[in-house]
Amino acid sequence: MSTEVVATSAISAEQQPSPSAPAQEKVNLLGMSRPQMEKFFEDMGEKKFRAGQVMKWIHQFFVTDFAQMTNISGKLREKLEKLCVIEAPEVVHKNYSKDGTRKWVFRVGDGDGSLVETVLIPAEHRSGLRRTLCISSQVGCALDCSFCSTGKQGFQRDLTQAEIIGQLWMANYSYMEDVPVLERERSVTNVVMMGMGEPLLNYDAVLNSMRIMLDDFAYGMSKRRVTLSTSGVVPKIDQLVKDIDVALAISLHAPNDELRNELVPINKKYPLEQLIAACQRYIAKDGNESSRKHVTIEYVMLDGVNDHPEHAQQMIKLLKNLPSKINLIPFNPFPHAPYGRSSRNRIISFQKTLSDAGFVCTIRQTRGDDIDAACGQLVGQVADRTRRAEQWKKKIAQSNEIMRSQG
Structure with missing residues (x-):
């Protein structure tokens, strides 16, 4: 079998030609x-x-x-x-970190801007070695969260099902390409839809891709090991509960509407009260071995922005009626980022406050920094077709100039 992965010409099922097509x-x-x-x-x-x-x-x-x-x-x-x-997207770059993290850059169209990234993070677990793959669902992102470098690239298009599942295919194949065909086995243990893009804004392709992940004729993954992360598209959360049983994660990042409007602009459309209610509805449906027993709350720690003791207290109040696990994420700086990473002591103190209140709260270990594969850093070098990054950098430069003139 040829090990060359050719450029994708993937099309969605809705665009399938008939079997007699040229x-x-x-x-x-x-x-x-x-x-x-x-x-x-x-x-x-x-x-x-x-x-x-x-x-x-x-x-x-x-x-x-x-x-x-x-x-x-x-x-x-x-x-x-x-x-x-049978074609996966073209790999134009791959890099393996010294800590075992792997990153691939895929080309999914013409031009330097048609790139997406996928990151695999290995970790020791009580059940054995866990390999978690962070998969992208869009080229760029339209939501423009203020702390995320991917959002500064703007939005180009949705990925097709082949381009989404092709990321999982390639990650598995990277461990198996030198193994005889009949001795090959799936290596990725967990998938998180947390890469570039907002998964719920590419709903059909993401849904069918997750169905492939769960299918025993494909990857046969446990529904507890497939997680969809959303910034809070409330109507699609309600749709998801009807269509599939996978784990849900929320990119929260702020415990009040005023701050979240600034950090996660979609909050202006779907504020926290609506978002938390949707999460409660999502886990309300009982099921055998359901993955909906809790929601994972993702919270990036920004120095002096959302890491004060009062923010932790607001989190406790916000989440008191929502079964949840909280994952604190040290901010990963990128060029011209207007934020800094909270200190280790501040993060630990924040964690302790939440843990003392009865929440399961962990601090995400930063991985892949040496290959720009950490959370919020994906495709930092992608050409900006919307000029959003250029405008954003200009704004930061102007702010810095004002501060210097006043200082």
């Missing part, structure tokens, strides 16, 4: 969920169980060459070769 419109099978692939095979006049066979070759043995799918007839393999491809 070669230049080949269908990318990588991003299809099982129902989508079953329909595709039935439309070809084949039995739908072929979908499960092909999915296993793609997602469990990481095969992209139909000729290697030995439990499928030669005639069908020839047909698939003419009609289909």
